[in-house]
Amino acid sequence: MHASQFLFLTFSVLTLCNTDTGLNLTSFSPHTFSDLFAALSELGYGRIEYTGTTILTFPDPRTNHSASLCTATCNILGAILTNVTSQPGSAPYFEQQADYWSNQQAETLPACRVRPQSARDVSASLLVTKFFRCPFAVKSGGHACFAGASNIQSGLTIDLANLNVIQVSDDRTLTQVGAGNLWGNVYSQLDRLQLSVIGGRVAGIGVGGLTLGGGISFFSGRHGWACDGVRNYQVVLADASIVDVNDQSFPDLYFALRGGGNNFGIVTRFDLETFPQAGMWGGMRSSPLTANVSLLTALYNFAIDAPSDPDAALIVAFAFYKGTYFTSTDLEYAKPIVNPPIFNELVSIESISSTLRITNLTDLVEELNASQPHGLRELYTTATFKNDPGLMTEVVEIFISEVEGIKDTEGILPALVFQPITTGIISYFGKNGGNALGITESDGPLILMNIAVAWANIGDDDRINTAANRIIDRSIALAKSLKLHHRFIYQNYASQRQDVFAGYGAANKQRLIDISRKYDPEQVFQKLQPGYFKLGE
Numbered sequence: 001m002h003a004s005q006f007l008f009l010t011f012s013v014l015t016l017c018n019t020d021t022g023l024n025l026t027s028f029s030p031h032t033f034s035d036l037f038a039a040l041s042e043l044g045y046g047r048i049e050y051t052g053t054t055i056l057t058f059p060d061p062r063t064n065h066s067a068s069l070c071t072a073t074c075n076i077l078g079a080i081l082t083n084v085t086s087q088p089g090s091a092p093y094f095e096q097q098a099d100y101w102s103n104q105q106a107e108t109l110p111a112c113r114v115r116p117q118s119a120r121d122v123s124a125s126l127l128v129t130k131f132f133r134c135p136f137a138v139k140s141g142g143h144a145c146f147a148g149a150s151n152i153q154s155g156l157t158i159d160l161a162n163l164n165v166i167q168v169s170d171d172r173t174l175t176q177v178g179a180g181n182l183w184g185n186v187y188s189q190l191d192r193l194q195l196s197v198i199g200g201r202v203a204g205i206g207v208g209g210l211t212l213g214g215g216i217s218f219f220s221g222r223h224g225w226a227c228d229g230v231r232n233y234q235v236v237l238a239d240a241s242i243v244d245v246n247d248q249s250f251p252d253l254y255f256a257l258r259g260g261g262n263n264f265g266i267v268t269r270f271d272l273e274t275f276p277q278a279g280m281w282g283g284m285r286s287s288p289l290t291a292n293v294s295l296l297t298a299l300y301n302f303a304i305d306a307p308s309d310p311d312a313a314l315i316v317a318f319a320f321y322k323g324t325y326f327t328s329t330d331l332e333y334a335k336p337i338v339n340p341p342i343f344n345e346l347v348s349i350e351s352i353s354s355t356l357r358i359t360n361l362t363d364l365v366e367e368l369n370a371s372q373p374h375g376l377r378e379l380y381t382t383a384t385f386k387n388d389p390g391l392m393t394e395v396v397e398i399f400i401s402e403v404e405g406i407k408d409t410e411g412i413l414p415a416l417v418f419q420p421i422t423t424g425i426i427s428y429f430g431k432n433g434g435n436a437l438g439i440t441e442s443d444g445p446l447i448l449m450n451i452a453v454a455w456a457n458i459g460d461d462d463r464i465n466t467a468a469n470r471i472i473d474r475s476i477a478l479a480k481s482l483k484l485h486h487r488f489i490y491q492n493y494a495s496q497r498q499d500v501f502a503g504y505g506a507a508n509k510q511r512l513i514d515i516s517r518k519y520d521p522e523q524v525f526q527k528l529q530p531g532y533f534k535l536g537e
């Protein structure tokens with residue numbers, strides 16, 4: 001086949017409507033085949049042999065349209081990013097599919113996977129998948145639970161795992177962190193230098209998803225959430241350009257990336273504010289369920305008092321495992337001090353076990369990682385309340401009453417988790433022009449509630465989803481009746497059915513939509529990347 005024939009046929013396909021995804025192809029500024037190669041050549045992928053059908057499978061519009069368009073995408077990527085594009089059936093594809101936390105994501109099978117090695121590779125991947133209108137997903141640490149969040153059935157998965165630079169500046173105030181890093185790797189490098197950044201609390205979590213959704217850290221009392229510690233984002237925008245986004249270069253986009261999730265671009269590097277950090281004190285403490293009221297009262301008091309000691313962090317969880325309900329409290333302190341006074345009330349509560357010790361951040365996040373195994377079905381869902389011990393106690397009762405109905409499910413491990421969003425933490429949400437989350441100091445202190453359920457079998461999905469939704473819906477209804485509900489829905493803990501951006505407030509949601517239309521007029525990240533939380537109309 002001659003190249004000219006090939007170009008003509010390809011172009012004629014691209015003017016058709018993609019019936020599978022319902023996309024109007026002409027609305028994505030159509031390029032000709034030679035446009036694509038001109039763009040790729042500009043990026044440095046100039047010497048591509050594209051006359052053979054071994055590289056390009058010609059998409060036939062009479063067959064499964066989106067499948068053949070993704071096949072073409074995968075063939076081109078296989079040609080230009082040879083050693084990092086993996087096709088179904090290959091060993092790398094199989095291994096990378098196991099690199100998700102939940103089975104719902106691991107069972108989602110993309111047409112191929114690509115692991116770009118640079119921002120330029122990400123840009124090329126986006127150009128090609130856009131050209132063929134092949135739906136795509138982007139993955140960092142792969143800890144989002146539900147199917148399609150960072151993997152995509154029959155589409156292209158862009159896996160950022162090879163973007164793994166960790167580079168501290170000479171003056172030790174900034175660390176460039178590639179978007180495919182896991183927090184455990186970041187901390188183990190920084191611990192050696194007695195430095196740290198604001199990031200996740202479990203070693204296996206990705207830098208990408210956690211930071212784009214907000215990001216609760218052990219250091220949030222002192223520095224805010226992870227999104228408040230990003231000084232600069234290196235981003236591939238919808239038009240495939242690679243830009244640095246900060247409060248000087250693109251203040252609106254910088255605001256949007258601080259909580260806007262995957263809606264504005266593919267972030268290839270986060271430049272994180274870096275601070276001195278050495279020893280810590282912390283660990284897990286378990287108490288019997290009968291301690292529920294004292295624990296929740298201590299949490300209530302902590303949420304009010306914590307701004308007086310910003311080195312302290314607290315998580316209070318209720319869980320059911322192998323026939324028993326129990327509580328698990330995580331206490332962390334950013335200095336190597338045993339039993340700091342801020343935790344007096346908490347440590348005076350009866351305990352069954354405790355791992356509290358002087359240690360370092362790497363060790364603490366590995367401890368938490370060990371209690372969060374891969375390979376199960378998983379669900380997260382969330383709500384936000386005003387700080388009130390009576391409400392929290394009743395939410396525990398709702399949790400128990402619903403878990404009673406599903407506790408015979410194979411492999412079940414349900415948890416109810418409370419975390420404070422103190423006024424001290426919220427004070428950093430306004431830093432550098434503010435983040436997108438829509439929470440102000442007058443809202444606080446708030447209590448973030450989340451339900452996390454793990455189970456074994458797909459056949460139980462419906463009953464687990466139903467029970468978890470009932471816990472959240474009943475808790476929200478109760479909080480509303482007591483005028484203790486807050487609209488915020490934390491993206492990193494939300495379930496697929498929740499409207500995260502409505503939870504940021506109408507004004508912030510509209511601002512995000514406007515910024516998305518400005519930088520992504522074709523709405524590539526809304527339409528061609530269907531997974532996770534979208535901005536809506």
Ligand SMILES: Cc1cc2nc3c(=O)[nH]c(=O)nc-3n(C[C@H](O)[C@H](O)[C@H](O)COP(=O)(O)OP(=O)(O)OC[C@H]3O[C@@H](n4cnc5c(N)ncnc54)[C@H](O)[C@@H]3O)c2cc1C
Pocket residue numbers: 101137138139140141142143144145149150160179199200201202204205206207208209210211212213214215216217261262265266267268372492493531532533
């Ligand atoms: C065991 C466990 C512990 C957790 N601990 C914490 C915690 O301590 N603090 C906290 O705040 N949250 C925590 N979370 C929630 C966590 O922040 C979210 O699950 C988050 O989405 C995980 O990020 P990831 O990169 O691992 O996930 P992924 O599934 O890879 O990504 C999540 C979403 O973000 C998008 N995305 C990721 N990277 C990029 C990028 N570079 N550019 C554009 N889009 C991108 C993906 O497309 C996807 O839609 C925890 C979750 C689990 C399961």
Ligand SMILES: *[C@@H]1O[C@H](CO)[C@@H](O)[C@H](O)[C@H]1NC(C)=O
Pocket residue numbers: 017024025026027
């Ligand atoms: C697709 O979009 C183009 C440009 O916006 C428009 O002219 C055309 O009518 C649309 N086609 C369909 C089938 O909706």
Ligand SMILES: *[C@@H]1O[C@H](CO)[C@@H](O)[C@H](O)[C@H]1NC(C)=O
Pocket residue numbers: 064067154
């Ligand atoms: C298109 O292909 C995908 C997987 O390749 C399949 O799941 C889907 O059912 C197919 N659609 C049609 C209409 O054949």
Ligand SMILES: *[C@@H]1O[C@H](CO)[C@@H](O)[C@H](O)[C@H]1NC(C)=O
Pocket residue numbers: 083084
């Ligand atoms: C892939 O190939 C590029 C050059 O084409 C090379 O720089 C890179 O190291 C290779 N990566 C792997 C993982 O082999």
Ligand SMILES: *[C@@H]1O[C@H](CO)[C@@H](O)[C@H](O)[C@H]1NC(C)=O
Pocket residue numbers: 191192359360362363
């Ligand atoms: C962190 O603590 C662990 C456990 O005590 C220890 O093995 C490790 O060497 C420490 N790392 C650093 C960098 O201090």
Ligand SMILES: *[C@@H]1O[C@H](CO)[C@@H](O)[C@H](O)[C@H]1NC(C)=O
Pocket residue numbers: 289290291292293400
């Ligand atoms: C919660 O604590 C209260 C007060 O100690 C106790 O009466 C109640 O039984 C506890 N709830 C459960 C479910 O154990």
Ligand SMILES: *[C@@H]1O[C@H](CO)[C@@H](O)[C@H](O)[C@H]1NC(C)=O
Pocket residue numbers: 182184185203204366369370372373374
């Ligand atoms: C986290 O735990 C899982 C086991 O569930 C393990 O495979 C993984 O290597 C751990 N990750 C880190 C970064 O420690």
